[in-house]
Amino acid sequence: MNFPYSKEVLEHFKNPHNVGKMEDPDGKGLEGSAACGDMVAVYLKVNPDSLVIEDISFESYGCASNIATASIITDLAKGKTLDEAKKITWKQASEALGGLPAVKAHCSVLAVEGLRSAIRDYEEKHGMVVEKEPTDEEVVRRRLKHVMNPIKGLDIIRTELVMKIVVNEGNIRVVLDLPSHHQFAAAIKEDIIEKLEALWDVESVTVDFIS
Amino acid sequence: MFDKTVYLDNAASTRLDERVLEAMNPYFFDTYAVATSEFGYSMGIDAKEGLERSRKVIASALGANANEVVFTSGSTESSNMAIKGVLSALKGKKDDHIIVSRMEDFSVLNTAKMLEKQGYKVDFISVDSEGIVDLEMLKAAITPQTALVSIQHANQEIGTLQDIKAIADICKEKEVLLHTDATHSFTRVPLDVDQIPVDLVTVSAHTIHGPRGVGALYIREGTPINKWMDGGFQEFDRRAGIENIPGAVGFATAVELVTPEENEQLKAMRDRIIERVQAEISSVTLNGSATSRLPQNANLTFHYVEGESITLHLDMMGFAVSTGSACFSRSLEASHVILGIGGDHERAHGSLRFSFGRFNTMEDADSIIDALKEVVVNLRAISPLSADE
Ligand SMILES: Cc1ncc(COP(=O)(O)O)c(C=O)c1O
Numbered sequence: 001m002n003f004p005y006s007k008e009v010l011e012h013f014k015n016p017h018n019v020g021k022m023e024d025p026d027g028k029g030l031e032g033s034a035a036c037g038d039m040v041a042v043y044l045k046v047n048p049d050s051l052v053i054e055d056i057s058f059e060s061y062g063c064a065s066n067i068a069t070a071s072i073i074t075d076l077a078k079g080k081t082l083d084e085a086k087k088i089t090w091k092q093a094s095e096a097l098g099g100l101p102a103v104k105a106h107c108s109v110l111a112v113e114g115l116r117s118a119i120r121d122y123e124e125k126h127g128m129v130v131e132k133e134p135t136d137e138e139v140v141r142r143r144l145k146h147v148m149n150p151i152k153g154l155d156i157i158r159t160e161l162v163m164k165i166v167v168n169e170g171n172i173r174v175v176l177d178l179p180s181h182h183q184f185a186a187a188i189k190e191d192i193i194e195k196l197e198a199l200w201d202v203e204s205v206t207v208d209f210i211s
Numbered sequence: 212m213f214d215k216t217v218y219l220d221n222a223a224s225t226r227l228d229e230r231v232l233e234a235m236n237p238y239f240f241d242t243y244a245v246a247t248s249e250f251g252y253s254m255g256i257d258a259k260e261g262l263e264r265s266r267k268v269i270a271s272a273l274g275a276n277a278n279e280v281v282f283t284s285g286s287t288e289s290s291n292m293a294i295k296g297v298l299s300a301l302k303g304k305k306d307d308h309i310i311v312s313r314m315e316d317f318s319v320l321n322t323a324k325m326l327e328k329q330g331y332k333v334d335f336i337s338v339d340s341e342g343i344v345d346l347e348m349l350k351a352a353i354t355p356q357t358a359l360v361s362i363q364h365a366n367q368e369i370g371t372l373q374d375i376k377a378i379a380d381i382c383k384e385k386e387v388l389l390h391t392d393a394t395h396s397f398t399r400v401p402l403d404v405d406q407i408p409v410d411l412v413t414v415s416a417h418t419i420h421g422p423r424g425v426g427a428l429y430i431r432e433g434t435p436i437n438k439w440m441d442g443g444f445q446e447f448d449r450r451a452g453i454e455n456i457p458g459a460v461g462f463a464t465a466v467e468l469v470t471p472e473e474n475e476q477l478k479a480m481r482d483r484i485i486e487r488v489q490a491e492i493s494s495v496t497l498n499g500s501a502t503s504r505l506p507q508n509a510n511l512t513f514h515y516v517e518g519e520s521i522t523l524h525l526d527m528m529g530f531a532v533s534t535g536s537a538c539f540s541r542s543l544e545a546s547h548v549i550l551g552i553g554g555d556h557e558r559a560h561g562s563l564r565f566s567f568g569r570f571n572t573m574e575d576a577d578s579i580i581d582a583l584k585e586v587v588v589n590l591r592a593i594s595p596l597s598a599d600e
Contacts, residue, residue, distance in 0.1 A: 059595035063538035
C-alpha cells in the first residue's frame with residue numbers, strides 16, 4: 001500500500017479525535033467557506049478562572065490533511081490555557097503528524113486558524129479584547145501570514161510572494177510576484193481575498209499579478 | 212485488509228487486455244523491423260502489413276477509409292495535430308478564429324489558450340447544466356474567418372455526449388471545419404463519419420484496454436492540414452517519426468475486442484450506481500445528463516463532504532475512483548467541467564467519478580455503493596455543513 005500521507009495523518013483521518021458539534025460552547029470559530037473549499041469549525045469550553053481549555057471539539061468539511069490537522073490541533077490545545085493554545089502553530093501540528101505535504105498546507109492551516117478564531121471569540125465575549133484596530137499595511141501583512149504558498153509550504157509573506165500592499169480607506173490592493181497563469185495563482189488569490197475581506201473595516205480587496 | 216483493488220477509474224486509463232499484449236508481442240520480437248516500402252526487405256514488408264491492417268480496423272470502426280487515419284502518440288498529439296495543422300494550412304486564408312467548448316480536455320483547452328496568446332481569436336462556447344453545448348451560441352460565434360470548431364464527442368468527467376450530428380450540420384452549413392475529441396466515446400458510442408460530416412476525430416487506445424501512448428487522428432479526405440512536427444515522411448507524410456507498429460496493432464486489437472454486449476454491461480453497471488446511490492444516500496446530485504451519457508461513466512456529487520476525503524477512505528477500503536475536488540488535483544483547482552455546468556466549488560468538491568471497464572463486474576458496483584454509504588455517513592457526521600443550513 002502506498003498512500004499519499006504519513007501513518008499519523010492516516011490514523012487521525014480514519015479515527016479523528018474530538019469530533020462533533022458542541023452544545024453551548026464558550027467560544028466558537030469558523031474558518032474557510034464552502035464556496036471555495038475547506039471549512040473548519042472549532043468549539044471550546046473554557047474554565048473562566050484558570051482560562052484553561054477544558055473541552056474542545058471540531059467539525060470539518062475538508063480533505064484528509066484538514067481533518068487530521070483539526071484532530072491533532074484539538075489534542076494539542078486540550079488542557080492548555082488560552083494564551084498557550086494561541087501559540088500552537090501549523091508547524092507543530094505538522095510535526096506531530098509526521099509531516100504534511102507542502103501543497104496541502106493551505107487546507108490544514110485552516111484548523112489552526114479555527115482554533116485561534118474560537119479563542120478570539122471567547123476573548124471578545126468576555127471583554128478580554130481591547131478596541132478593534134484599524135486595518136493598515138501591518139495588519140494586512142499579519143493576516144497574509146495565514147495564506148500559504150503551496151509551492152513552498154510556507155506562508156506567502158515569509159516566501160516573499162507579496163511584492164506590494166496598498167491600503168487606502170478600506171480598499172486593499174495586493175501585488176504578487178507570480179504570473180497570473182501560474183497553476184496556484186487562482187487558489188492563492190481566492191485565499192487572500194477571503195482572509196482580508198473578513199477584516200471589520202475592509203470594503204474591497206484586489207489581487208494583482210506581475211504578468 | 213482486501214485482496215484486490217476494485218478499479219473504477221477507467222476514464223483515466225485502463226488495464227491492458229492480455230489478448231492485446233498477445234497480438235502486439237510478435238511485433239516486438241519477430242516482426243520488429245520498421246515499415247518499409249513494398250520494395251524493402253520481407254520483415255519490413257510484414258511490419259508494414261501489420262500497420263496497414265491495423266489502420267483498416269481503426270478506419271472501419273469510424274466508417275472511414277484507411278487513408279484517412281493517421282497513427283499518433285495519443286489523444287493529446289491527435290488534437291494538437293488537428294488544431295495546429297489546420298490553422299497552419301489555412302494561414303493567410305481563413306485563419307484568425309477558432310471555437311472550442313469550455314468542457315474540453317486540456318489537450319484542446321490549453322492548445323486553444325496558447326493560440327489565443329499568440330494572437331488568434333478564440334471563442335469558448337458555454338454548456339448548459341447537463342454539459343450540452345449551446346448550439347445557438349455556436350451558430351452565432353461562427354464567422355467567415357472561423358477556421359475550425361473543436362467540440363468533444365463525450366466529456367471525460369461527467370460523461371455528457373454532445374449531439375455531434377447537430378454540431379456537424381451547423382459547421383457544414385457554415386462551411387467551417389469540425390474536429391471532435393472522441394477519446395472516451397470511441398467504440399462505446401457509434402460515431403460514423405459517413406453519417407456525420409465531421410472532418411477530424413481524435414481517438415485513443417488506452418481508454419479501451421489498449422496500450423498507452425497510441426492514438427489516431429481521422430482526417431477526412433481533402434481537409435487542409437499541414438504537418439506540425441517536422442521530420443520523416445511517415446504516415447502519408449502527415450506525421451513524422453518511426454511508426455509505433457506494436458502500438459498500432461495493439462490499438463486495432465483493442466478496437467476489435469469491444470462488443471455491443473460489453474457496452475450494454477457497462478451501461479448496466481453505470482445505471483446501478485446512479486440509481487442505487489440516489490435511492491440510498493441523501494443529498495446527492497447527478498452531474499451530467501441522465502440520458503445523453505457515456506455508457507461507462509457515472510458522476511455524482513455527495514453534498515456536505517469533500518471528495519479527496521471520500522476517495523482516501525475508499526482507497527483504504529480497496530476502491531480506486533477519482534474526484535473533481537480541488538484537493539485531489541495537481542493544480543489544486545476545482546474541476547473546470549463541474550464549474551462549467553454552473554456548479555459551484557461545493558459541487559465540484561464533493562464530486563466523484565466512477566468509470567467502468569471490461570474487468571469490472573456488477574459486484575464491484577454494488578460493493579462500492581455499500582462502502583460509500585458508510586464513508587459518506589461518517590464524513591457527514593463530522594461536517595459543519597448539512598441539509599438544513
Ligand atoms: C477527453 C480527453 N481527451 C484527450 C485526453 C488526453 O489523452 P492522452 O493523455 O492519452 O494524450 C484525455 C485524457 O485524459 C481526455 O480525457
